Amino acid sequence: MVSKFRHAITHRLHQGEEWIFCNPKIVLSIVLAITLMFGMALPKLRIFTDFSDLLPQNHEYIKVYNRLKENFGGANMIVMAIEVERGTIFNDETLKLIHEATQGVDNLPGVNHNLVNSLTHRTARKVFLDDQGGFASESYYDPLQPSRTVAELEQLKQEVIANPTIFGLLVSPDLKAALIKAQLNEGDIDYPTTFAALQEVREKLAKPGHQIHVTGNPVLTGWVYTYLHQIVEILAYTLALLATLLILYFRRFYGVALPLLGIALSSIWGLGFMAMMGINLEPLSLPIPFLIAARATSHGVQLVVRYYEELARVHDGPKAARNAL
Incomplete structure (x- = not known):
């Protein structure tokens, strides 16, 4: 019974994979639409501390x-x-x-x-x-x-x-x-x-x-607000350093663009969802974008490296992409 259930799940996943690679324009359109929806909600996001939220x-x-x-x-x-x-x-x-x-x-x-x-x-x-x-x-x-x-x-x-x-x-x-x-x-x-x-x-x-x-707590929060601009500067320097390292490592457009695109999408989706739900961005949680950037970069680099390895082996872009996943 369990094996049949696992087989059914695996079969559905393979069907989903097949559909995704057969309809790349539709998939990209859906991702773009979701990104635009969350992006339009970003202006509503407040960087604000409400003690009761904690x-x-x-x-x-x-x-x-x-x-x-x-x-x-x-x-x-x-x-x-x-x-x-x-x-x-x-x-x-x-x-x-x-x-x-x-x-x-x-x-x-x-x-x-x-x-x-x-x-x-x-x-x-x-x-x-x-x-x-x-x-x-x-x-x-x-x-x-x-x-x-x-x-x-x-x-x-x-x-x-x-x-x-x-x-x-x-x-x-x-x-x-x-x-x-x-x-x-x-x-x-x-x-x-x-x-x-x-x-x-x-x-x-x-x-x-x-x-x-x-x-x-108000004093701690006040110090966080005082150094808020420095936190943003550190985030900008981090992204610039990541881009530099990706350029030096891959020396290819996709190797640089895809990990950075992953960072952008995950940040826009996460922050946009918070804005739509009326959740304030707590200044003390500002290190979260650094964690998002680190995880997105890690996964993006692994996928790109795997893609180029498969591309060198099969010499077929779509097939290399499917093998990489």
Whole structure:
């Protein structure tokens, strides 16, 4: 039963092979039509990062995440650290710097202002009993008070250490660094603009004795966008090098044209299909064209080499092509 099935499949494949080589114009017309269809869709392709595209939206965990992210924050976050080289952060200069960094991050485009966390932000508050025995709260840092006494700074330090939601989370256990966390509104985020504004804030905050570190998915994506033109240049140089190597190896038109044509067709079909399906081209996936070029070149070179070997043996172009396949 299995052998009959295999025989039927083999027979159908041979029939398909026969039809393809007997109707080359029809086959080429079909390939050209498909290429034109995908090529016309290429202008719709967007090089854009949508953080939600990276998550399996049908998974139960992601459904819960999507339901809660507006109130409790998500994973698309910018984290900035202000670190002192000597002493602790509890001095007027460093506290002012943390406040300026918090304001700068809070003013970035696309930031959810209610989901910014920092020692000097309005959301970081200390709770205490007032004179009437009720609960009261106030911010740890008052920007209208430019300087503090040594006793006030020591009191602030002890209050921070006593708060487990601040100490160890927004202030490092050694008291030498403070974090500023900001959640971005997911959607059509302009990563290049946000990254450029963040870099401008970082440059303005640069001061002797302090180190500023920035991380997070938006920062990574921003760096990718920054070097996007260099990635395209590398791709162009790669194609030029491939063409040069093919010319030196084959010294024939078909030996150069067919592998490059394979690269072009596979790229147009793949990217065109993405555009038609509404799939964004993630900048982090830009190395994929290099992989496509490598695979297409490898298969193309093998087929062309095999074709020329068969052509030298049978001295018949169509028959050599069929034998090569």
